[in-house]
Each structure stands twice: as C-alpha cells, then as structure tokens.
C-alpha cells in the first residue's frame with residue numbers, strides 16, 4: 561500500500577458517538593441519525609455505517625440513491641434516509657432498496673407511491689420535508705399540512721416522519737440565533753397544522769450538528785449530526801450568548817491523513833523548491849519529499865501554510881504543493897530516517913493540525929477538507 565493514507569480511527573468514532581448520545585440524553589431519549597453521505601464525509605461509507613450501527617446509531621442518511629445502494633449491497637439493513645431528490649428513473653430503485661426519501665412536493669409523493677408498487681413492495685415509509693428557511697429541498701411551511709395529508713392518502717406510503725434543516729444553527733451571531741428561532745417556530749406551527757388534520761407527524765427531526773450542540777429545543781425525536789460525529793464541533797469563539805459557552809465538546813477527529821518522507825534531499829542556500837520558485841532556502845538544509853499533493857486532496861492553497869509531524873516533531877511545508885508531491889524543511893541536520901511516517905492532519909500529538917485548522921488556513925470548512933481526500937488515498941481502519 562502507498563505511504564499516503566487516511567487512517568480512520570474507529571475508537572475515536574465510537575467515543576464521539578457515545579459522547580453525543582450522552583449529551584442527547586440530558587433532555588430525553590433522542591434517536592441518532594448519522595449522515596454517511598459523500599462516502600461518510602470521506603471516511604468510507606460502508607465501514608462507518610457498520611460501526612455506527614454497532615454503536616447504537618438508529619438511522620443512517622445518504623444524499624444520493626447510489627450511496628444508498630452501496631450500503632444495501634454491503635448488507636446493511638438499517639433504515640436509511642435519502643436527503644436529496646431522487647430522479648424519476650431512480651424511484652423504483654429507491655423503493656427496492658427501501659431508502660426512505662424526503663418528500664417535499666406532491667409530484668415526488670406520486671412518483672414514489674407508484675414506484676413502491678412497481679418495486680414489488682406493499683407499503684414503504686417516507687418523511688415529509690419542510691423548508692423552514694434553508695431555501696433548499698422541502699415544501700413551504702404553510703403547505704405542509706396539505707402535503708402531509710396527501711402523502712397519508714396513498715396506501716403504498718407510510719407517513720413516517722417530518723423533517724426540516726437549519727441554515728445557521730452553528731453560528732453564535734445574534735441575528736443567526738434569531739433566524740434559527742424563526743425556523744423552529746415555523747416548523748412547530750407546521751407540525752401543529754399537521755396534527756390539526758388528525759395526522760401524526762411521525763419521527764420529527766431538525767437538528768444538524770449546530771442544533772445538536774446548542775438547541776435542545778430542536779432535538780425533537782431524532783438528531784442528525786454529521787460533522788460532529790466525524791470529530792469537528794463548529795468553531796464558535798468569543799460568544800456572549802450563554803447557550804454557546806460552556807466546555808468545548810471534546811469530540812476527536814476520526815480521520816488522520818498520514819504520509820511518509822520517501823526521500824531526503826540536500827538543498828543549498830539560495831536554491832529553490834517546487835513550481836513557481838516561491839521558496840528559496842535561506843540556509844543549507846535538507847528537505848523531505850512526501851508523496852502527497854492536491855491530487856490526494858491536500859489543498860494547493862495550503863502551500864507554505866502547513867506543517868507535518870514526524871517522530872513527534874513539527875516540520876514546515878515549503879514551496880508549492882504539487883499534484884502528487886510536497887516538500888517539508890527538515891533542517892540542517894535531520895535525524896529522520898528515510899520512509900518515516902509524517903502525520904499531516906488529525907493526529908493527536910502536540911502541534912498536530914486538524915482538518916478545521918487546515919480549513920481556516922484555506923478559507924473553507926472541515927467538511928470540504930475531509931470530503932476532498934480523493935479516492936487515490938486508501939482508507940485504513942484502525943482501533
């Protein structure tokens with residue numbers, strides 16, 4: 561196997577799940593749905609799903625029908641929510657795989673109701689999706705009671721749950737806290753309208769990571785924290801708002817990106833390293849070459865802004881990150897053996913970077929860093 565790999569620390573995943581479950585117990589017993597979309601945020605959907613179910617996660621969720629089929633083909637039988645809209649030609653497969661679609665309009669309900677029958681099933685669960693202010697999938701809150709009744713009218717559909725998604729639950733800005741309040745108010749009044757029609761909204765779910773942490777009033781029957789379970793709480797600093805203060809939630813990054821120093825090279829003062837000659841040695845030194853680049857998902861924008869840990873010591877990256885390689889400055893007298901491992905992010909040694917810090921330095925979010933680790937990088941599961 562190549563030197564560059566994503567170590568997936570299953571022990572950390574387990575402790576994150578247990579921590580979140582403990583946290584959700586503070587109020588009442590709330591079920592957990594673990595999103596494993598985008599190959600489990602880059603961690604490998606099948607293995608993560610299996611471990612999550614073993615840890616007592618109740619539901620899984622995917623974004624695409626193919627992602628759901630991957631889980632089913634691997635023998636995973638747990639309930640799987642389908643967050644995004646299936647295509648017309650995917651409806652029968654969706655039913656056959658017993659994925660539970662989010663339904664946000666009448667046409668989608670009709671399509672799925674017909675697909676259930678032609679897929680050879682008698683009746684399958686669906687969730688009603690209400691757009692309370694995310695501006696994405698879902699019906700308008702005022703249309704929810706009628707759509708709920710429409711769904712319930714199909715003998716092939718079981719109206720099993722009601723969901724919404726929050727746009728700014730991870731922000732401590734006063735106007736964002738107000739907006740989340742408004743979304744929850746709209747959601748609750750839609751639920752009242754549904755109940756007013758004599759229908760049960762089933763499993764009610766609204767909380768992503770931000771709301772799982774900060775809005776117990778958004779927990780309802782099931783939370784859907786994604787990035788939190790992969791080890792990244794939202795980065796909320798300097799908040800005067802009491803709900804956002806208190807101890808930092810001590811989840812641990814599940815993914816550690818590791819590479820190795822596959823060659824050690826002498827570089828003399830005044831010589832340059834990599835494309836663009838952006839780095840020129842100020843002293844005689846040695847560089848280590850890592851077989852890791854933007855082709856593996858290490859953002860090129862991180863050039864000159866990262867370091868790696870080798871044998872417990874931090875070494876700065878130098879020069880442009882290439883597609884397949886990057887270089888670090890090992891200093892004038894390196895005591896590093898060739899082929900030594902280099903931890904790039906997600907290690908737990910002092911000075912280690914995590915995907916959140918890499919994201920800050922490249923103007924993005926840890927989600928994109930983890931999802932962006934490409935398929936060229938083998939996922940290696942460790943305990």
Ligand SMILES: *Cc1c(COP(=O)(O)O)cnc(C)c1O
Pocket residue numbers: 595643725767768769770784785786787788
């Ligand atoms: C991705 C997603 C989640 C999880 O979001 P996090 O920010 O990772 O907690 C929950 N619900 C829906 C509908 C999603 O698309």
